[in-house]
């Protein structure tokens with residue numbers, strides 16, 4: 001097969017002569033000077049070729065073709081600096097080649113197209129696209145039609161486009177309508193739109209497999225359709241954490257070349273029913289309150305989160321809670337190991353082997369994953385209780401433009417675990433330090449009132465009576481507990497100290513002593529605050545406080561490849577200033 005695809009000849013780009021070679025995996029061209037010396041080589045992986053067209057073709061707002069019978073144009077992925085984001089921006093590279101004859105031109109286009117078929121088994125041909133016209137800055141429709149649709153057309157992808165008219169339309173469509181013709185589903189919007197597609201696809205897959213989503217012990221079936229995200233929301237956390245940049249062109253190119261990134265998903269249950277799925281943030285306390293507050297100010301657009309964050313911070317709340325968690329195997333990875341989950345991550349690859357090695361033998365899969373929830377493994381759960389500023393669970397780093405390394409910088413996209421972050425009640429300035437560290441490279445877990453655990457499951461409940469208790473006075477910025485009162489033991493903070501059936505009580509425990517209000521915050525602090533917060537589940541408020549969460553390893557796949565390490569990509573190649581496609585000097 002590989003040898004059949006090989007083709008080599010002289011080609012011209014403008015008035016310069018090149019030696020072009022198509023091997024199985026690469027298409028490369030090397031300039032040949034008048035003395036027949038080779039100069040630099042541009043090498044494009046066949047997997048990153050977007051399309052091949054006869055003639056001299058340009059894609060501006062629409063396709064312009066100058067149909068000359070000795071020319072062909074190759075479009076491919078070209079990397080460039082992302083200007084501060086953690087990943088690399090992808091752009092559409094284009095090179096027009098001239099051949100000495102039409103026969104040779106036809107040979108080149110035929111060979112290149114065959115190579116694309118061979119090296120792009122997951123490239124989509126037909127996509128179902130949902131556009132939320134009201135997400136983010138309300139630019140989703142324009143983004144899709146002006147930026148994404150021309151690229152899909154170039155790549156020969158046909159799209160069935162639905163502009164949503166109501167919330168949950170995309171989810172309902174995926175649950176009920178015929179999806180047989182589609183290779184994948186694309187959402188143009190933010191995390192809320194992604195969440196709709198996630199719920200629709202997971203639900204549909206389990207329906208068809210005859211599995212009950214309500215049962216947390218069931219091993220759910222992975223979704224067969226890939227999900228693509230064209231970012232057009234307010235936070236776009238899932239896109240940022242899986243691609244490294246918020247850029248519609250980059251995301252469209254990942255979809256076109258059929259990249260495939262598995263993703264862990266957390267199922268959230270209450271009283272024997274599924275409540276929701278989450279990938280980015282399941283947050284109680286601060287993040288729940290920020291979401292509840294921000295929903296009142298949707299008209300502000302993306303700025304609503306900054307405004308609400310400030311208001312909630314100033315109100316200085318903390319909440320009583322009992323948190324139980326099932327630790328993941330500490331030998332595999334740790335949330336404090338300072339590594340980052342990047343494209344090709346070895347921790348995630350090893351998890352793929354572990355999660356799916358028994359897939360043909362459903363019995364052993366059942367025993368390895370289900371036993372964690374049976375009563376005889378109850379002893380493995382760790383239990384803590386006290387007052388928390390926030391309790392957060394994330395299946396991935398949850399990096400976003402506000403927090404470029406994310407809620408848990410060393411979390412993995414597809415390792416079958418989540419990171420549980422417990423922030424105990426503390427002085428407001430301490431909590432501000434914790435929040436502020438999310439915006440820098442400083443370690444937000446290196447604080448005595450913060451701990452982080454890598455987990456497979458979590459249970460949360462408010463101490464009895466709290467959910468119904470109603471309201472308590474809150475105390476503005478001067479509230480909080482000093483460290484002596486809380487009795488911190490710095491050596492036990494963070495993930496290292498996993499204990500067998502541990503019960504710990506910290507913070508102000510179950511007492512709800514009123515805090516002293518700050519005089520300059522009277523307007524805020526003298527209002528009543530609920531004894532319980534709400535759960536923020538990927539941007540949606542959950543109607544229950546008491547929940548059980550379980551992480552399902554690699555339940556869905558995105559058209560993405562994880563964050564590309566710019567340094568690694570560029571150290572293995574030499575680049576001139578304009579081209580970031582693989583350039584090799586001979």
Ligand SMILES: Nc1ncnc2c1ncn2[C@@H]1O[C@H](COP(=O)(O)OP(=O)(O)OP(=O)(O)O)[C@@H](O)[C@H]1O
Nearest residue numbers: 135136164165166189190191192193233234235236
């Ligand atoms: N036509 C529509 N009218 C009203 N709401 C919609 C419509 N289509 C989708 N929605 C809902 O809008 C919510 C928010 O959308 P989306 O996630 O796209 O933007 P966002 O909230 O601005 O961004 P982010 O979630 O990244 O913060 C989603 O939860 C979705 O269910």
Ligand SMILES: CCCCCCCCCCCCC/C=C/[C@@H](O)[C@H](CO)NC(C)=O
Nearest residue numbers: 191235237280281398403435436438538539
């Ligand atoms: C003093 C500076 C304070 C800065 C605080 C920065 C903290 C930022 C952490 C953001 C994490 C976002 C995780 C993603 C959550 C999404 O699921 C959700 C829906 O889009 N977004 C929000 C904001 O809830």
Ligand SMILES: [Ca+2]
Nearest residue numbers: 264395412417
């Ligand atoms: Ca994970």
